[in-house]
Each structure stands twice: as C-alpha cells, then as structure tokens.
Amino acid sequence: GESVGLHLPTLSVQEGDNSIINCAYSNSASDYFIWYKQESGKGPQFIIDIRSNMDKRQGQRVTVLLNKTVKHLSLQIAATQPGDSAVYFCAETTGFQKLVFGTGTRLLVSP
Amino acid sequence: DAGVTQSPTHLIKTRGQQVTLRCSPISGHKSVSWYQQVLGQGPQFIFQYYEKEERGRGNFPDRFSARQFPNYSSELNVNALLLGDSALYLCASSGEASGGSTDTQYFGPGTRLTVL
Numbered sequence: 023g024e025s026v027g028l029h030l031p032t033l034s035v036q037e038g039d040n041s042i043i044n045c046a047y048s049n050s051a052s053d054y055f056i057w058y059k060q061e062s063g064k065g066p067q068f069i070i071d072i073r074s075n076m077d078k079r080q081g082q083r084v085t086v087l088l089n090k091t092v093k094h095l096s097l098q099i100a101a102t103q104p105g106d107s108a109v110y111f112c113a114e115t116t117g118f119q120k121l122v123f124g125t126g127t128r129l130l131v132s133p
Numbered sequence: 134d135a136g137v138t139q140s141p142t143h144l145i146k147t148r149g150q151q152v153t154l155r156c157s158p159i160s161g162h163k164s165v166s167w168y169q170q171v172l173g174q175g176p177q178f179i180f181q182y183y184e185k186e187e188r189g190r191g192n193f194p195d196r197f198s199a200r201q202f203p204n205y206s207s208e209l210n211v212n213a214l215l216l217g218d219s220a221l222y223l224c225a226s227s228g229e230a231s232g233g234s235t236d237t238q239y240f241g242p243g244t245r246l247t248v249l
Contacts, residue, residue, distance in 0.1 A: 056237070065137075065223050065240035066176065111175050119166055119227060120189050121238060123175030 034130045041102045043127045045095040045112035052114040056121070057086060057097045061108045069097070069110075099129075107131045135160070137226050137241030145247045146214050154209045154244045158226030164188075165207040166238060167199055168223040176223055182207055211246075219248045 035041050047055070053074040058066035072079045072086045072095075079086050085098040095112050109128050113121040138157045146152050158165050164183040168176035178191040182201035201207045205226075211218055222245075225238035 058240075063242075065242045068237060068239055071237060113175075119164055119181045119183070119238065120178045120191070121166075121168075121176070121225075122178070125173070125175050 031125070032128045032130065034132065035102050037102060037104060037131055037133050039102050041097075041099040041106070041129060041131075043097045043099075043110050043112075043129065045097075045124060047093050047095060047112070047114050049114060049116055049122070050090075050093060051116045052122075054115045055086070055088060055095050056113045056115075057084075057095075058111045058113060058123075059106075059108045060111060060126070066111060102129075102131050104131045104133055137224055137239055139222075139224050139241040139244050141244060142242070143245045143247075145249065147249050148214055148216060150214050150248075151210065151212045152214060152246060154211075154222050154224075154246070156207045156209070156224030156226075156241060158205050158207070158224075158228070159239060162226035162228035162239075163205055164227045165201055165205065166225045166227075167207070167209045168225065168240075169193070170221040170223055170243070172220070179209070214248045216248050219246060221245050 056071040057069040059069050060066045070081045070084050070086050072088050083100045087096045109126040111123050111126045113123045115121050140155045166181040167179040169179055170176040179193050180199040181189040185201045196212045199209045221243040223240050223243045225240045227238045
C-alpha cells in the first residue's frame with residue numbers, strides 16, 4: 023500500500039548549520055511531493071513542493087531533491103535558525119488531493 | 134489575506150456524543166480536504182470535497198461524514214464518538230486563488246478534539 027516514511031525521527035543541529043531531512047516513499051506512481059513544517063499546536067505549513075518530472079527545486083533557504091530511482095525525497099535547509107525548529111513532514115499524492123504523510127522528523131536547532 | 138480558518142479551536146466531548154467541526158477555505162479556493170492527526174503521527178486523509186461533491190474518502194468508518202456548502206466552506210461530522218477519535222482535525226484548501234498550483238494544499242490551525 024501507500025506509505026511515506028522518514029529515516030530519522032529527530033535531527034539536532036547547531037544554529038547556522040545546514041540541515042538535511044530525508045524521506046522514503048513507496049508508491050512509484052506518486053507524482054507530486056510536498057514538505058510541510060508543523061510547529062507545536064499549529065497546522066502544517068507549506069514549505070516547498072516538487073513534481074515528479076523534476077529532480078530539484080529551490081526556494082528561500084530550502085531545497086528539495088527528488089530521486090525517483092530509489093524513491094527518496096530530501097529537504098535541505100541552509101543556515102538553520104532556531105525558528106526552524108519544528109516537525110517536518112513529507113507528503114505524496116498520486117491522485118486528486120489525497121496527501122499521504124509520513125510520521126515526521128523533529129528538527130531541533132540549538133543556538 | 135485570511136488563510137484557512139477552523140472552528141472551534143478546542144472541543145471536549147464524551148463517548149457516544151456527536152460533533153461538528155467547521156472550516157472556511159482560503160478565498161477563491163473550491164477544494165476542501167479533511168485530515169485527522171493523532172498525537173505523534175502524520176495527518177491521515179479523511180475526505181476531499183470539490184465544488185460541493187465528494188471526490189475522495191479515506192479509510193474511516195461511516196461515523197465520519199462531511200459536506201461542502203455553496204460558499205465552499207465545509208463541515209465534518211463525527212457520530213458516536215470513541216476515545217480513539219481524540220485528535221487534531223485539520224482542514225486544508227486548494228484552488229486557483231492567485232494563479233498558483235491547484236494541487237498545493239494549505240492547512241488551517243486545526244480543531245483539537247478530546248473525547249472523554
């Protein structure tokens with residue numbers, strides 16, 4: 023069945039470091055992938071997305087890489103800041119609007 | 134511009150009761166989806182509505198139902214509440230609000246439901 027999983031449940035970094043959060047997905051038919059950031063007590067916040075016809079997409083301080091061969095997705099955050107501390111979810115969709123989320127990775131940024 | 138709004142923020146119910154949660158999408162968005170997020174897990178898809186029609190349903194019992202109104206707002210109803218229904222219920226909207234992707238879903242803050 024469909025599943026989206028993350029390799030590391032918790033990632034601890036120092037302020038200013040670059041962070042990499044990884045995600046494995048199992049449905050090769052997925053054609054759209056999104057990274058969300060969720061702070062405590064809040065709903066998921068859209069960070070960046072990528073379609074299956076792309077390998078890389080960059081935003082402000084964030085980059086998403088997609089490797090369809092091994093069904094792997096990663097989120098890179100440059101110059102990580104304390105405000106980046108949150109739980110990060112990758113999500114995939116194969117159809118109209120149904121997102122399949124993983125369990126999340128907690129990013130802890132120390133000053 | 135206002136984002137997705139949900140009400141109420143918090144709700145406490147007892148087993149067997151019924152609950153109605155409400156969601157207003159981003160202005161111009163025609164699609165609304167509902168997700169359940171149990172503590173420590175990722176959101177699970179419940180329903181998706183587009184132009185007032187159900188487009189998708191997740192693996193949830195018939196106790197869960199939803200509808201979308203002509204103004205694109207939506208309600209999620211849960212009957213015969215169980216302890217396991219305690220969760221954060223998230224609403225997400227998507228659509229051509231500003232010419233962007235129609236697939237991107239933007240989430241509201243959620244309704245925290247506690248069933249005692």
